[in-house]
Amino acid sequence: MKTLLLVDGSSYLYRAFHAMPDLRNSANEPVGAIQGVLNMLRRLHKDYPSDYSACVFDAKGKTFRDDLYPEYKANRASMPDDLRVQIEPLYETIRAMGWPLIIEEGVEADDVIGALAKQAEKEGIRTIISTGDKDITQLVNENITVVNTMRDAFRKTDDVLDIAGVENKFGIPPSKIIDYLTLVGDSVDNVPGVEKVGPKTAVKWLTEYGSLDNIIANADNIKGVVGENLRKALPWLPTARELITIRCDIGIREHFDELIPKAPDKPALLALFDHFEFRGWKRDLDKLPDGATAPLIENSVLPTVEELSGQAGGDYSPDTRRLYQTILSDSELEPWLTKLEQAALLCFDTETTSLDPMQAKIVGVSFSVTPGEAAYIPLTHDYFDAPPQLALTATLAKLKPILENPDIKKVGQNLKYDMHVLANHGITLQGIAHDTLLQSYVFESHKGHGMDELSERHLGIAPISYESVAGKGAKQVSFSQVTVEVAAEYAAEDADITLQLHQALYPQVTVSDKLRFIYEQVEMPSMQVLQRMERNGVLIDSHMLNRQSNEIGLRLMEIEKQAYELAGQPFNLGSPKQLQEILFGKLGIKPLKKTPSGAPSTDEDVLHELALDYPLPKVILEHRSLAKLKSTYTDKLPKMINAQTGRVHTNYNQAVAITGRLASSDPNLQNIPVRTAEGRRIREAFIAPPGSQIISADYSQIELRIMAHLSQDAGMLTAFANNEDIHRATAAEIFGVDKAAVDNEQRRYAKVINFGLIYGMSAFGLAQNLNIERGAAANYIERYFARYPGVKAYMENTRALAKQQGYVETYFGRRLWVPEINSANVQRRNGAERAAINAPMQGTAADLIKLAMIAVDQWLTEQKLQTKLIMQVHDELVLEVPEHELALVKQTLPVLMQEVATLSVPLLAEVGVGNNWESAH
DNA sequence: TGTCTGGCGTAC
DNA sequence: GACGTACGCCAGACAT
Numbered sequence: 001m002k003t004l005l006l007v008d009g010s011s012y013l014y015r016a017f018h019a020m021p022d023l024r025n026s027a028n029e030p031v032g033a034i035q036g037v038l039n040m041l042r043r044l045h046k047d048y049p050s051d052y053s054a055c056v057f058d059a060k061g062k063t064f065r066d067d068l069y070p071e072y073k074a075n076r077a078s079m080p081d082d083l084r085v086q087i088e089p090l091y092e093t094i095r096a097m098g099w100p101l102i103i104e105e106g107v108e109a110d111d112v113i114g115a116l117a118k119q120a121e122k123e124g125i126r127t128i129i130s131t132g133d134k135d136i137t138q139l140v141n142e143n144i145t146v147v148n149t150m151r152d153a154f155r156k157t158d159d160v161l162d163i164a165g166v167e168n169k170f171g172i173p174p175s176k177i178i179d180y181l182t183l184v185g186d187s188v189d190n191v192p193g194v195e196k197v198g199p200k201t202a203v204k205w206l207t208e209y210g211s212l213d214n215i216i217a218n219a220d221n222i223k224g225v226v227g228e229n230l231r232k233a234l235p236w237l238p239t240a241r242e243l244i245t246i247r248c249d250i251g252i253r254e255h256f257d258e259l260i261p262k263a264p265d266k267p268a269l270l271a272l273f274d275h276f277e278f279r280g281w282k283r284d285l286d287k288l289p290d291g292a293t294a295p296l297i298e299n300s301v302l303p304t305v306e307e308l309s310g311q312a313g314g315d316y317s318p319d320t321r322r323l324y325q326t327i328l329s330d331s332e333l334e335p336w337l338t339k340l341e342q343a344a345l346l347c348f349d350t351e352t353t354s355l356d357p358m359q360a361k362i363v364g365v366s367f368s369v370t371p372g373e374a375a376y377i378p379l380t381h382d383y384f385d386a387p388p389q390l391a392l393t394a395t396l397a398k399l400k401p402i403l404e405n406p407d408i409k410k411v412g413q414n415l416k417y418d419m420h421v422l423a424n425h426g427i428t429l430q431g432i433a434h435d436t437l438l439q440s441y442v443f444e445s446h447k448g449h450g451m452d453e454l455s456e457r458h459l460g461i462a463p464i465s466y467e468s469v470a471g472k473g474a475k476q477v478s479f480s481q482v483t484v485e486v487a488a489e490y491a492a493e494d495a496d497i498t499l500q501l502h503q504a505l506y507p508q509v510t511v512s513d514k515l516r517f518i519y520e521q522v523e524m525p526s527m528q529v530l531q532r533m534e535r536n537g538v539l540i541d542s543h544m545l546n547r548q549s550n551e552i553g554l555r556l557m558e559i560e561k562q563a564y565e566l567a568g569q570p571f572n573l574g575s576p577k578q579l580q581e582i583l584f585g586k587l588g589i590k591p592l593k594k595t596p597s598g599a600p601s602t603d604e605d606v607l608h609e610l611a612l613d614y615p616l617p618k619v620i621l622e623h624r625s626l627a628k629l630k631s632t633y634t635d636k637l638p639k640m641i642n643a644q645t646g647r648v649h650t651n652y653n654q655a656v657a658i659t660g661r662l663a664s665s666d667p668n669l670q671n672i673p674v675r676t677a678e679g680r681r682i683r684e685a686f687i688a689p690p691g692s693q694i695i696s697a698d699y700s701q702i703e704l705r706i707m708a709h710l711s712q713d714a715g716m717l718t719a720f721a722n723n724e725d726i727h728r729a730t731a732a733e734i735f736g737v738d739k740a741a742v743d744n745e746q747r748r749y750a751k752v753i754n755f756g757l758i759y760g761m762s763a764f765g766l767a768q769n770l771n772i773e774r775g776a777a778a779n780y781i782e783r784y785f786a787r788y789p790g791v792k793a794y795m796e797n798t799r800a801l802a803k804q805q806g807y808v809e810t811y812f813g814r815r816l817w818v819p820e821i822n823s824a825n826v827q828r829r830n831g832a833e834r835a836a837i838n839a840p841m842q843g844t845a846a847d848l849i850k851l852a853m854i855a856v857d858q859w860l861t862e863q864k865l866q867t868k869l870i871m872q873v874h875d876e877l878v879l880e881v882p883e884h885e886l887a888l889v890k891q892t893l894p895v896l897m898q899e900v901a902t903l904s905v906p907l908l909a910e911v912g913v914g915n916n917w918e919s920a921h
Numbered sequence: 922t923g924t925c926t927g928g929c930g931t932a933c
Numbered sequence: 934g935a936c937g938t939a940c941g942c943c944a945g946a947c948a949t
Contacts, residue, residue, distance in 0.1 A: 198948080200948075574942090575945080576944080577944070578944090627942090627943090631941090631943075632942060636941090636942090653939095657939060658938080659937080659938060659939095661938060664940080665939090666940095668939080668941070670939075670940080759936035760937070761936050761937090762934095762935055763935090765935055766936095767935095768936095826934085827934060827935090830934080830935080831934095834936065834937065835938090838936085842937065874938090
């Protein structure tokens with residue numbers, strides 16, 4: 001039986017555009033989507049050899065569905081320019097590859113695919129349809145199969161939707177898919193279904209009543225809100241069904257002989273690849289003899305790292321072999337130990353009992369030293385009939401010399417976590433060379449960095465998800481409960497994929513010296529400092545916090561009583577919704593502003609304003625601030641103390657903030673209150689052990705100093721060079737008075753303006769913040785820019801640069817992408833402009849303090865000091881210092897911080913010492 | 922009972 | 934709509 005392969009090009013085009021990095025050639029033309037689609041076609045060609053094939057795209061313009069329903073796809077944003085310009089070149093390339101290309105006016109790609117598949121069936125041809133769109137499963141039958149290509153690189157059985165596959169996935173046979181989709185609706189295409197009916201309800205009904213027609217006939221018998229919703233939807237459902245049904249009856253010109261793939265047009269392809277700068281593919285092409293009729297793509301040879309580093313990036317060809325071994329005996333382990341000892345680069349991954357890095361114990365370890373090949377060593381799987389496994393202690397003892405050998409270089413994904421896990425077993429990981437999480441973060445900080453996501457984006461491979469092996473939420477089990485067979489496939493793949501990600505990503509980081517610096521000199525060393533900081537932990541006086549919790553609890557009860565009296569009824573003070581009803585309903589107060597969703601706001605600003613005229617808002621404000629302190633801090637922090645160490649170990653996430661900042665979580669130690677006296681009491685519970693003190697050092701005005709440096713504004717530079725009070729200096733400038741004559745109010749204004757500018761604040765925002773007229777605010781900004789023209793020019797330049805190249809840079813060259821800078825949506829674009837202005841300052845500050853942390857950590861190690869770094873709060877480092885080292889650290893720490901880089905303005909670090917964090921300020 | 926979202930508030 | 938970057942709490946809606 002002959003085979004026809006049909007590809008829904010449009011579906012993959014969108015997917016590729018959003019999934020691929022924003023790749024551009026030297027002419028700055030976007031080529032990422034082109035590469036993504038071609039990559040997919042290459043793989044399809046290889047995985048599904050076929051006699052006939054076609055790549056089908058939606059035509060421009062309206063289809064019969066738009067006539068049927070004007071709202072069809074109305075929610076869809078117009079096509080981004082960056083995507084639109086890739087379409088014609090993509091068509092051209094597909095034709096040059098010899099693929100038949102079909103674009104039919106007035107219908108959608110789905111309809112063309114449906115018609116061709118049905119026609120093929122009549123002629124005794126089997127059809128495979130490749131698409132990311134679930135609607136098309138309605139076509140599935142004995143001769144028509146759907147495959148989802150993003151996931152099929154290895155596990156064809158998983159994602160091949162034949163009749164059984166569809167039943168498996170949706171819970172109903174393909175013949176009922178149309179009915180199913182009609183009920184559920186399709187939010188992507190803006191086709192509503194029945195409100196509140198999701199997959200579960202739809203399957204239930206279809207199983208019970210057999211068909212949509214029968215459900216409609218029985219609509220009166222269905223109870224509850226969903227039944228009501230169904231009856232409301234009755235007039236609509238026929239239209240929905242028509243929209244969802246793929247039209248297989250349209251006339252298609254193509255004859256099957258025209259769908260036999262032709263030989264690639266080598267010169268045309270060469271020219272195109274040359275233009276796109278797909279160097280890897282160009283090389284593949286060079287290997288083809290002229291006029292070759294061989295399929296374009298064979299298994300390509302894995303490029304060396306040297307080859308890769310010369311490429312524009314992104315066209316690493318993944319190795320899709322899966323030579324995975326499960327190691328259950330010493331005789332299987334020994335050869336691998338030898339392999340690991342001799343490896344140029346060893347990739348490993350740990351599977352553990354917990355997400356908490358300080359608690360996690362090893363369940364198994366996986367290794368890979370060659371792409372496509374990996375081993376999993378299960379160690380402590382403990383479900384009831386688990387196979388006998390190698391002994392944990394003895395095996396780790398054999399691995400320890402390898403993992404602690406600084407000459408055996410290691411790569412992993414988020415090695416900071418694995419370092420903790422190994423440390424939990426007494427192993428100090430050394431030879432840390434690479435981390436794919438950090439590579440991705442340096443390359444594209446604004447995108448996701450999860451391994452699965454990276455694999456799809458850079459390798460075109462969808463790995464087995466953690467969720468699919470261990471479940472999620474309440475159903476999640478410890479990894480030790482996962483069967484060894486399943487765990488081995490998952491874990492070995494992780495090590496394999498991570499190694500391949502390194503091969504795909506590292507060359508992209510090192511094409512630029514600046515990015516290489518950020519990766520090698522900032523992020524990789526920071527990771528290890530952060531690991532030590534997390535492990536050091538912070539000592540918390542839990543008794544003190546418990547006492548505070550009790551106190552606050554009592555006061556909250558009093559406040560609640562007052563509030564109930566003022567409201568005339570009890571209500572939940574913690575519920576903005578109930579509060580809205582009381583204030584703006586029952587008490588008849590006029591709302592001042594709305595939340596983004598349109599509800600009347602009860603935020604702090606509003607309540608302050610209302611407190612001038614009414615008693616209740618003031619009570620609510622006090623309740624809010626106390627409830628916040630209690631729930632988030634005084635109740636929570638004592639619970640986060642690690643039972644073994646007696647200390648709190650935060651997690652510093654190094655790859656989430658798009659500007660390069662760190663983010664602290666579990667618990668977040670970077671938002672401990674400081675502004676109010678009440679809040680600062682919490683910092684008194686951050687203590688040093690007996691014989692030690694807390695030292696805190698923070699950079700003074702770091703972002704404004706960076707603004708002075710980046711803008712080279714003469715006035716700013718002078719002010720900092722003379723070590724002036726910058727807000728006072730600014731006030732003197734904009735109010736036209738002598739510095740000595742600046743009053744507190746003027747200085748406060750200047751401070752708000754200085755900070756506002758860093759964040760790209762508008763006159764509106766400034767007016768709101770200072771509670772002044774908008775005109776007055778605009779006036780201040782105008783005067784500011786007149787006095788600091790360099791700052792003005794810098795901001796304009798930054799905006800322009802962001803628009804032109806899609807990213808801005810920090811002083812050290814960290815790349816900060818602002819993808820929405822050219823968005824058609826005004827709000828998004830404005831937001832991106834503000835982000836672009838802020839990013840170099842916030843990001844440079846982040847770079848500086850990371851370098852400072854590395855310098856401090858190195859100094860402490862070299863001097864063999866017992867002083868420990870324990871916290872970083874963006875512009876502040878907190879250390880725990882034994883008393884005999886106090887004088888030395890107090891003197892050296894600020895110097896290390898100040899001399900970490902030489903800008904046009906001096907950096908200033910201010911130090912404080914105390915028994916606790918509060919008194920160290 | 923679990924999961925997700927909106928509203929809000931803490932830090933720098 | 935209007936000030937950038939984060940994390941996280943609670944309530945409420947909805948699905949299981």
